[in-house]
Amino acid sequence: MISKAFRLARALSLDIVIGAVISSLFLADYMQVELPIISILALAVCVWLIYTVDHLSDAHKIPHTAHTFRHQLHQKHFKTLSYIALFVSGLSMIILVSLPLKLILWGSIVLSFVGLYFLSIRWLKVQNILPKEFVIAILYGIGVFLAPLYISNALPSTQVWLLFAQYSLLALCNLLLFSWYEKELDQLDLHISFTTLMGDKTSIKIIRKLIWLLYLITGTGVIFYHSDTQFLFAQLIIFWMSITLHCILLFPYYFKKYERYRSIADAIFLYPLFYLIL
Numbered sequence: 001m002i003s004k005a006f007r008l009a010r011a012l013s014l015d016i017v018i019g020a021v022i023s024s025l026f027l028a029d030y031m032q033v034e035l036p037i038i039s040i041l042a043l044a045v046c047v048w049l050i051y052t053v054d055h056l057s058d059a060h061k062i063p064h065t066a067h068t069f070r071h072q073l074h075q076k077h078f079k080t081l082s083y084i085a086l087f088v089s090g091l092s093m094i095i096l097v098s099l100p101l102k103l104i105l106w107g108s109i110v111l112s113f114v115g116l117y118f119l120s121i122r123w124l125k126v127q128n129i130l131p132k133e134f135v136i137a138i139l140y141g142i143g144v145f146l147a148p149l150y151i152s153n154a155l156p157s158t159q160v161w162l163l164f165a166q167y168s169l170l171a172l173c174n175l176l177l178f179s180w181y182e183k184e185l186d187q188l189d190l191h192i193s194f195t196t197l198m199g200d201k202t203s204i205k206i207i208r209k210l211i212w213l214l215y216l217i218t219g220t221g222v223i224f225y226h227s228d229t230q231f232l233f234a235q236l237i238i239f240w241m242s243i244t245l246h247c248i249l250l251f252p253y254y255f256k257k258y259e260r261y262r263s264i265a266d267a268i269f270l271y272p273l274f275y276l277i278l
Contacts (some may be wrong), residue, residue, distance in 0.1 A: 007240050010108045010263060011052035011070040019269030020144055023167065026272030027146040030234055031160065038098045039147040045092045047143060050114055050125070052085050058191060059242040067185045111144055113217050125258045131194040133175035141168035159231050166238050169214050173245045174265050176207050181252070181261050207249055214242040 009015055021044055028035045052074075059066060059074035064071045074081060097102055122186055141164055149156060156164070177192040179186070180203045185192045195203040218235050225231045248255045255261040 006263070007069065008073075009261065011073045013048060013055070015263075015266050016051055017044050017048045017267075018162070018265060020044070020140070022143040022146060022272055022276070023269050026275050027054045027145060027163065027167075029043075029162075030163070030230060031148050033148055033149055033151040035151065038095060039103070039151075042099060043093050043143060044091070045073070046107070046111065047097060049085060049088055049092065050139075054204055056081060058189075064189075067188045071189065100102075100150070103147065104127070106146055106150065110139060110146065112185070113277055114139060119196055122147075126278050131197065133172060133194050135177060137168050137172035137175055138172040143151055143263065159221070159225060159228065161232065163219060163238075166214060169210055169217075170238070170241055173207055173210050173214070173242075174268070176210070176259060176261065177205060177245065177248055180207065181202065181256060201215045204249070205231075209247065211242055211246050214238070218242065233275060235278075241271050243244060244268050 021040055024040065024043055025035060055070060055074045056078060059071045059078060062071060066075055096107070099107070144167060145160075145164055149160075176194055179195040180200065183193070183195040183200065183203075186196050190252065198206075218239050221235050222232060245265060245268065249259050252261075255264065
């Protein structure tokens with residue numbers, strides 16, 4: 001019963017929403033600012049809408065019964081989830097009114113890029129040139145940093161820029177791993193992903209290089225800011241997030257069973273809870 005509920009929550013992107021909220025709280029705590037509840041709610045609503053609209057769009061384009069549970073669910077309950085998404089969109093308008101004007105402007109710019117990119121995928125086939133995984137990874141990084149940066153009302157420090165780079169790379173590795181693991185399913189469902197475009201070998205090489213880049217940034221940060229205890233603790237969290245993704249790359253036979261790769265790769269964004277608790 002618990003495993004079914006967890007699977008349903010993952011298919012509805014609720015785990016991603018929780019991970020984004022925890023990540024934003026982690027960054028706010030590191031930057032020593034307090035996020036208002038309304039900002040947290042706005043982030044949760046926006047992340048859920050972006051992922052749900054993407055899944056609904058993908059499910060609608062599949063001419064047969066989808067091969068993944070996530071898309072099967074969005075196919076079967078397409079109308080219901082569409083109505084819920086419309087309701088949540090209306091709710092988001094009410095939430096936005098309660099946010100500071102400058103934060104609304106920043107958020108609107110980000111959402112505009114999201115909308116333009118999805119439209120360009122549909123009409124211009126831009127995904128063949130700029131894969132969706134890269135765009136979503138950067139937008140994820142911007143999304144979780146947006147409110148903490150605004151509330152801090154200060155120019156980002158070098159440490160904050162390093163954290164932004166690391167978070168964007170973690171999100172990118174996460175999405176590229178999904179693309180690699182689900183290549184065959186994507187081909188059956190006529191989806192375009194980084195791996196269907198570039199192939200297995202290229203995908204593995206790039207994921208491996210990105211993970212080593214994460215290690216390099218972490219090591220460099222520790223060397224230059226070893227006296228900053230708070231930053232070192234944050235880097236320890238990032239390091240374990242990176243190692244987890246590295247293990248998912250190295251042991252596909254184990255992680256492919258029961259879609260462990262997906263549940264564990266998304267769970268890394270819950271690791272900052274340790275930072276918040278301790």
